[in-house]
Amino acid sequence: MTYLAKPKFHHPALPKNALGYTHRDYEGSVSTLCAGCGHDSITGAIIQACFELAIEPHKVAKISGIGCSSKTPTYFLGNSHGFNSVHGRMPSVLTGANLANRDLIYLGVSGDGDSASIGFGQFAHAIRRGVNMVYIVENNGVYGLTKGQFSATADRGSKAKRGAVNNDSPIDMVAIALQLGATFVARSFSGDKPQLVPLIKAAIEHKGAAFIDVISPCVAFNNHAGSTKSFDYVREHNRAVNRLDFITGREPIAVDYAPGELEIVEQHDGSRLALRKLAADYDPHDRIAAMNYLAQRTALGEIVTGLLYVDRDPEDLHEHLNTVDTPLNALTEKDLCPGAAALERFNAGLR
Amino acid sequence: MKLTDIASPDYFHKVVDCQWACPAHTPVPEYIRLIAQGRYSDAYMINWYSNVFPGILGRTCDRPCEPACRRGRVEKEPVAICRLKRVAADYKDDIRARLPKPAAHKNGKRIAVIGAGPASLTVARDLAPLGYHCVVFDQDLQPGGMMRTQIPKFRLPDAVLDEECGYILGLGIEFQGGRRIDSLKALLGEGYDAVFVGSGAPRGRDLDIPGRKEAAANIHIGIDWLSSVSFGHTNRIGKRVVVLGGGNTAMDCCRTARRLGGADVKVVVRSGFEEMKASPWEKEDALNEGIPIFNYLVPKAFTHENGRLTGVLFEKVRAERDARGRRQLVPTGEPDQHFPCDDVLVAVGQENAFPWIERDIGIAFDKWDMPVVDPKTMQSTRPGVFFGGDAAFGPKNIIWAVAHGHEAAISIDKHCRGEDIAVRPDPRVALTSQKMGIHEWSYDNEITTDQRYPVPHRDKEIALRDVRVEVELGYDPSLALAEAQRCLNCDVQTVFTGSLCIECDACVDICPMDCITFTENGEEDELRQRLRAPANNKSQDLYVADNLKSGRVMVKDEDVCLHCGLCAERCPTGAWDMQKFLLEMTQAGPACHSSA
Ligand SMILES: Cc1cc2nc3c(=O)[nH]c(=O)nc-3n(C[C@H](O)[C@H](O)[C@H](O)COP(=O)(O)OP(=O)(O)OC[C@H]3O[C@@H](n4cnc5c(N)ncnc54)[C@H](O)[C@@H]3O)c2cc1C
Ligand SMILES: Cc1ncc(C[n+]2csc(CCOP(=O)(O)OP(=O)(O)O)c2C)c(N)n1
Ligand code: SF4
Ligand code: SF4
Ligand code: SF4
Ligand SMILES: [Mg+2]
Numbered sequence: 001m002t003y004l005a006k007p008k009f010h011h012p013a014l015p016k017n018a019l020g021y022t023h024r025d026y027e028g029s030v031s032t033l034c035a036g037c038g039h040d041s042i043t044g045a046i047i048q049a050c051f052e053l054a055i056e057p058h059k060v061a062k063i064s065g066i067g068c069s070s071k072t073p074t075y076f077l078g079n080s081h082g083f084n085s086v087h088g089r090m091p092s093v094l095t096g097a098n099l100a101n102r103d104l105i106y107l108g109v110s111g112d113g114d115s116a117s118i119g120f121g122q123f124a125h126a127i128r129r130g131v132n133m134v135y136i137v138e139n140n141g142v143y144g145l146t147k148g149q150f151s152a153t154a155d156r157g158s159k160a161k162r163g164a165v166n167n168d169s170p171i172d173m174v175a176i177a178l179q180l181g182a183t184f185v186a187r188s189f190s191g192d193k194p195q196l197v198p199l200i201k202a203a204i205e206h207k208g209a210a211f212i213d214v215i216s217p218c219v220a221f222n223n224h225a226g227s228t229k230s231f232d233y234v235r236e237h238n239r240a241v242n243r244l245d246f247i248t249g250r251e252p253i254a255v256d257y258a259p260g261e262l263e264i265v266e267q268h269d270g271s272r273l274a275l276r277k278l279a280a281d282y283d284p285h286d287r288i289a290a291m292n293y294l295a296q297r298t299a300l301g302e303i304v305t306g307l308l309y310v311d312r313d314p315e316d317l318h319e320h321l322n323t324v325d326t327p328l329n330a331l332t333e334k335d336l337c338p339g340a341a342a343l344e345r346f347n348a349g350l351r
Numbered sequence: 352m353k354l355t356d357i358a359s360p361d362y363f364h365k366v367v368d369c370q371w372a373c374p375a376h377t378p379v380p381e382y383i384r385l386i387a388q389g390r391y392s393d394a395y396m397i398n399w400y401s402n403v404f405p406g407i408l409g410r411t412c413d414r415p416c417e418p419a420c421r422r423g424r425v426e427k428e429p430v431a432i433c434r435l436k437r438v439a440a441d442y443k444d445d446i447r448a449r450l451p452k453p454a455a456h457k458n459g460k461r462i463a464v465i466g467a468g469p470a471s472l473t474v475a476r477d478l479a480p481l482g483y484h485c486v487v488f489d490q491d492l493q494p495g496g497m498m499r500t501q502i503p504k505f506r507l508p509d510a511v512l513d514e515e516c517g518y519i520l521g522l523g524i525e526f527q528g529g530r531r532i533d534s535l536k537a538l539l540g541e542g543y544d545a546v547f548v549g550s551g552a553p554r555g556r557d558l559d560i561p562g563r564k565e566a567a568a569n570i571h572i573g574i575d576w577l578s579s580v581s582f583g584h585t586n587r588i589g590k591r592v593v594v595l596g597g598g599n600t601a602m603d604c605c606r607t608a609r610r611l612g613g614a615d616v617k618v619v620v621r622s623g624f625e626e627m628k629a630s631p632w633e634k635e636d637a638l639n640e641g642i643p644i645f646n647y648l649v650p651k652a653f654t655h656e657n658g659r660l661t662g663v664l665f666e667k668v669r670a671e672r673d674a675r676g677r678r679q680l681v682p683t684g685e686p687d688q689h690f691p692c693d694d695v696l697v698a699v700g701q702e703n704a705f706p707w708i709e710r711d712i713g714i715a716f717d718k719w720d721m722p723v724v725d726p727k728t729m730q731s732t733r734p735g736v737f738f739g740g741d742a743a744f745g746p747k748n749i750i751w752a753v754a755h756g757h758e759a760a761i762s763i764d765k766h767c768r769g770e771d772i773a774v775r776p777d778p779r780v781a782l783t784s785q786k787m788g789i790h791e792w793s794y795d796n797e798i799t800t801d802q803r804y805p806v807p808h809r810d811k812e813i814a815l816r817d818v819r820v821e822v823e824l825g826y827d828p829s830l831a832l833a834e835a836q837r838c839l840n841c842d843v844q845t846v847f848t849g850s851l852c853i854e855c856d857a858c859v860d861i862c863p864m865d866c867i868t869f870t871e872n873g874e875e876d877e878l879r880q881r882l883r884a885p886a887n888n889k890s891q892d893l894y895v896a897d898n899l900k901s902g903r904v905m906v907k908d909e910d911v912c913l914h915c916g917l918c919a920e921r922c923p924t925g926a927w928d929m930q931k932f933l934l935e936m937t938q939a940g941p942a943c944h945s946s947a
Contacts, residue, residue: 003790004917007798007863009425011884011911014865024863036855036923044860191854219855219923231853235901 006030017054026051028078033068038190038216039138043075045193046107046136049200050077061097061104065090065119068145069111069138069216077107088119091126091135095317098131101327102318105204106133113143116152116171123173127180127209132316134203135182135211137173138190140218141229148221159226172298174308177211178291183314184210185290187305189234190217194243199307201246205271208314215303239297241282241306245274265310275307284310352875354904355894357846360780363932365892366909367842369432372419374754376778376936377401379416379432380842384794386435387835389828392446394439399446401936403473403519403753404498406511409437410823411502413630413748421841424888424911425864428803430838434823438831440511451480453523458482460767463543465532468496469749470740471549472519473756477939478763479522486543487524490531494520496551497741498749500578501600503607504819535736536709545735545763548708548722549752552741556700558595562653566660566695570653573604573698580607580818589693592616593663595650596698597627602634604696605642610818617690618644619663621680623670636822640815648688649680653695662691701746721745728772729759737762760939768944776943778934785843785929786919792929794840796916798863804834840914844932847905849898852926858918859883864911867918872897872904882908 006027014022026047031040050060060080062073066087073082081104085093094108108126115123115137126135141154150158153173154166177185184206188196196214203210215234217223223230228237265273265284275284283289290309297304324331355362365371369379378397385394398405412433420429460483464471467489475485493499494516498507520526532538532550539546555572557563563570569589573596579585592613594605597620608616618637620627624646627634634644648665655661665688668680703721708714713733715723722731724738731738739755741747762772785792807824808814814822826834859867865883872878875893879886886893891910899905919927937943 004797004915004920006861006917007913007915008800009798009863009911009913011865012424013885013887015884030861034923035921036853036857038855040860040921041856044856191856193856217855219853223853231855232900 004030017051019054019056021051021054023047023051026057026077028073028075031072031075033071034220036219037068037144038140038218039069039072040075041190041193042136042138042196042214042216043072045190045196045200047076048193048197049204052197053201053204055105055204059104060107061094062107062109063090063094063097064109065111065114066145067111067114067143068218069140070109070114071145072138073107073109088114088117088122090114091119091122091131094133095126095129095131098133098317099323101329102132102323102325103327106131108133108135110135110137111144112137112139112141112151112153112173116173120152120171124176124180127177127182127211130181130183130209130314130316130320132207132318133209134200134206135209136200137211137213138216139173139213139229140216140222141227142218142222144218144221148218155228158228159224161221161224163226172294173211174213174304175291175294177213178287178294178309181209182211182309183208183311185309186211186307187213187215187303189215189238189305191231191235192238192305195240195305198244198246202244202273202307202310205246205267206310206314208311208316234303237301237303239279239302239304241277241279241293241304241308242284243276243278244307245276247272247274265312267312273307273310278306284308285312352872352878352893352895354897355892357894360778360934362892363782363842363844364778364934366844367932367934368419368421369416369430370842370934372415373402374415374751375402375757376934377416378842378933378935380838380840381933382439383430383432383435383835383838384840386438387795387832391439391442392444392449395443395446396449398436398439399450399518402750403476403756404469404515404749405436406440406515407498407507408749409433409435409440410507410511411498412436412750415750421839421911422837425839425913426800426802431803431806431826431834434806434826435831435835437825438828441825442828447518450518451522453521454480454482456482457484460484460544461486461542462763463538463541463546464488464549465538465547466496466549466551466740466742467491467494467516467526467528468549468551468740468752469498470742470752470756470759471496471547472516473753474547474549474739474760474763475524476519476522477757477760479524481764481940483763483767485524486527488527488530488532490529492528494526494528496549500581501574501603503577503603504581505606505610505814505822506603508819508821533707534709535707535714536712539712539736544767545737547759547763548731548736548738548742549740549756550705550742552701552703552746554702554704555697556702558650558697558699560650560652562655562660565658566653566655568658569660569693570695570697573600573696574701576696577603577607580611585611587612590614591692592694592696593690593692594618594696594698595663596620596700597622597629598698598700599629599633600701601696601698602629602637604698605637606640607818608694608696609640609642610815613694616642617692618642619648619650619665619690620644620646621649621668623647640811647680651687654689660693660695662689663695664689701741703742703745705742727758727775728762729755730762730766730772735766757936757938761937761943764939764943765945770945774945776937778936779942781933782844782846782930783933785916785931790920792843792916794843794929794931795836796840796843796914796929798839798913798915799836801833801837803837804830842932843914843916843929845894845907845912845914845918846928846930847894847896847907848926848928849896849905851924852899852905853924854899854901854903855923857921857923858927861917861921863915863917864913866908866910866912868906869899869901869903870906878906879908882906884908886910
């Protein structure tokens with residue numbers, strides 16, 4: 001960490017987005033995490049994604065649990081709404097907030113401890129209900145904040161800093177998310193912003209439960225030889241199935257890839273994803289095939305990254321529950337107390 | 352593009368924009384930090400070593416450092432480098448004990464130094480402590496050259512000049528005031544081991560237009576008039592004064608006239624206000640003293656009646672580009688404009704004149720009648736005769752004169768030792784880590800957003816009453832501290848070691864100025880466009896380093912780096928370090944001897 005606030009000066013030629021903001025306008029207060037923490041890079045990627053999408057900061061709610069990862073919402077989008085919940089409870093707080101006001105963009109930020117241990121059940125239910133959100137797990141394989149105990153995502157056989165070996169089976173959160181019906185599933189690496197930023201942008205635009213597992217080395221407790229979440233290990237074992245470009249608007253897309261290498265995925269809202277294939281036969285629309293591919297590659301010791309699955313036609317919790325469009329705080333007394341006649345009709349319907 | 356060689360002294364020197372731009376390469380941030388610490392004497396001595404006249408320059412320097420200052424690219428205005436120098440001079444203790452002592456043993460070599468301006472005095476200062484016997488001749492009785500005769504006292508009081516010229520003459524130098532050299536040939540016949548010509552550019556240009564002769568009594572050449580004021584021969588001027596010319600001399604003329612009875616003083620320039628040669632701050636000072644500046648007016652004639660000047664007639668012009676794109680002034684066709692006045696000061700340029708240098712003594716002159724001088728060694732075409740200051744390449748300024756003086760002194764020292772004067776000494780450089788703890792540096796790396804502090808001025812009423820009353824009061828210590836904090840410490844360099852880097856991006860994310868990019872290498876022009884922020888300022892280098900595991904390169908655009916050290920604070924592996932780069936020019940003496 002640093003004790004100095006980041007100087008207000010910025011580069012005179014910084015690009016501005018449609019709102020007239022530079023990426024500096026999407027920052028939060030200066031990070032207190034260890035110097036070099038992968039989580040800080042994810043913070044940088046979220047800032048970049050929100051800047052590029054020209055999101056109005058007050059339209060975002062950042063919700064997190066407990067852990068170094070869960071501290072990070074303080075370090076980005078300083079002008080957004082935020083809620084730092086108790087350990088593992090981000091998903092239910094986010095679900096509740098989302099039900100109350102569907103107009104905001106929900107950014108759930110969690111850790112592997114927060115989501116794969118204490119909050120595992122919460123994670124599962126938010127995903128299977130299809131809450132419209134971006135669920136980011138900053139996955140370092142340890143409980144960073146409590147000094148580096150193995151988390152439930154640590155690979156069997158991987159070594160702790162002091163040499164202890166992990167004997168438990170790992171939870172692959174991407175596999176679980178696929179199985180539970182997330183409509184957007186991706187994995188990336190904190191050290192690869194060109195891959196991560198477009199994934200976050202696409203996830204924000206996705207109208208459904210979007211899950212991104214971001215491997216994020218803990219420089220203090222899990223970046224040594226023998227770790228499978230270190231910078232070196234992830235770089236050596238990374239298998240990216242595709243590269244994503246996220247495109248808003250309907251301008252023609254000029255990309256110079258050989259035919260067949262590029263797939264344009266039309267999204268529900270008209271935005272498009274340009275997917276450059278890296279693994280020739282990988283189809284990101286086939287959930288079962290995705291799960292198979294993941295299982296096979298994981299068995300080979302590879303870390304599969306990229307946009308692994310996207311449902312072209314996602315549904316979300318509000319559709320399932322047929323809730324009112326208007327945020328609850330905007331409903332008037334007239335909407336909420338429609339009168340005796342309405343009550344009479346309602347009761348009649350139940351007879 | 353090619354990887355950066357940070358071992359080359361020029362690389363980091365260029366990053367210290369102010370020092371690079373200073374002709375004498377004064378270590379600016381080093382002295383500014385000392386001022387912030389209240390160590391005024393130390394700050395003064397750093398300046399004295401480099402630029403010889405800290406108190407004088409702190410009031411009068413042309414400040415090429417300030418337009419170059421990085422701060423000016425980050426916000427509106429550069430650091431007030433020049434006026435901070437004055438603070439060191441104003442608040443220092445008695446530093447006489449820290450000056451070099453007159454040489455205990457003379458080396459038997461005699462050097463003739465012609466003129467006692469800044470160039471000559473620098474030569475003598477550098478050589479005398481080495482044992483050279485320097486004889487300085489000046490036609491004037493007192494040393495200082497144009498610093499004394501031209502620069503008005505309200506900008507540079509005599510006390511400051513006397514003090515700093517005194518430090519030099521106290522080094523055991525023979526000063527022959529009031530002696531004009533009328534023949535260089537004769538002087539060369541006196542058997543000096545070397546001669547330095549620092550005689551300046553003493554002639555003011557005239558304006559030969561109708562009426563010049565008839566109205567001569569009230570038309571004055573600017574620099575002659577200014578020296579006459581300095582010597583006390585002139586102490587009045589008419590009520591209405593027109594000053595012709597747009598350079599610094601014109602500014603000094605109009606402001607002086609304002610103090611000698613000129614109630615209605617105007618400056619009139621041929622070209623546009625923006626194109627005027629005068630420094631922006633000089634124009635500002637003139638305007639503040641109620642002197643309007645009229646532009647795009649070309650003088651056509653001096654009007655007169657009964658042998659007395661009545662005014663100046665001007666043709667109105669505008670600037671246009673000709674077919675080849677060159678700017679030209681063309682008449683607008685509007686009626687001429689007449690400015691009635693009692694006196695005119697002509698400040699339209701300065702020239703060299705060497706009537707006392709014979710043309711048959713092996714010193715070649717070019718087609719402009721200027722001596723042919725090697726810009727590195729300052730030697731003329733006659734070995735052993737050196738030029739410097741305004742005499743060498745035409746009118747410049749004090750700090751250039753000083754820089755020439757240092758180079759000439761090195762040459763003279765080598766010449767007298769029989770060494771090759773073309774072999775120049777390298778500067779002394781030191782690179783020292785500033786790390787004291789995880790987040791602690793031995794410099795103050797917090798960045799203030801304060802804007803430039805104006806220097807307090809004396810009340811205008813009082814200032815305009817007396818030509819000898821100094822206008823600027825200078826910063827007091829608290830203002831000086833606040834202004835000093837604006838310095839970005841550009842000499843504290845970001846030094847990168849690729850083999851330590853784990854490519855975590857922490858430095859990229861924390862850098863407030865988006866200076867750092869990890870990317871594939873490429874051609875410079877193309878690379879400049881795909882950095883985190885476009886590197887459009889090509890005068891600033893890219894720092895390119897390799898040895899990264901991914902095979903990419905680290906590219907840092909030096910342009911607007913705040914030297915805040917956040918990259919180094921954030922780096923988990925120490926791949927970035929903040930290291931102070933101290934460069935001092937080598938001056939005449941043992942360090943520049945080939946056989947040393
Ligand atoms: C009005 C005016 C204002 C200026 N203001 C500034 C300013 O604010 N800041 C700045 O940096 N510069 C300023 N300058 C420019 C600056 O004064 C000169 O560039 C500088 O003084 C040149 O130094 P020098 O050593 O070459 O010689 P000079 O200072 O010109 O000194 C030459 C000396 O040689 C003597 N000399 C000449 N010929 C002979 C001879 N044959 N025998 C004996 N002695 C001789 C002269 O009497 C003179 O004393 C100003 C110039 C003018 C005209
Ligand atoms: C209910 C509860 N149980 C235990 C803790 C202690 N605790 C704090 S953070 C943490 C683990 C966080 O791990 P992770 O989510 O992976 O975050 P990281 O610090 O690794 O980013 C634990 C167990 C707690 N704060 N609250
Ligand atoms: S302990 Fe690990 S996870 Fe926490 S801030 Fe430090 S590096 Fe990041
Ligand atoms: S010192 Fe480092 S962090 Fe600060 S501006 Fe320069 S490169 Fe950026
Ligand atoms: S912070 Fe250090 S280790 Fe990380 S990318 Fe920058 S230089 Fe490399
Ligand atoms: Mg963790």
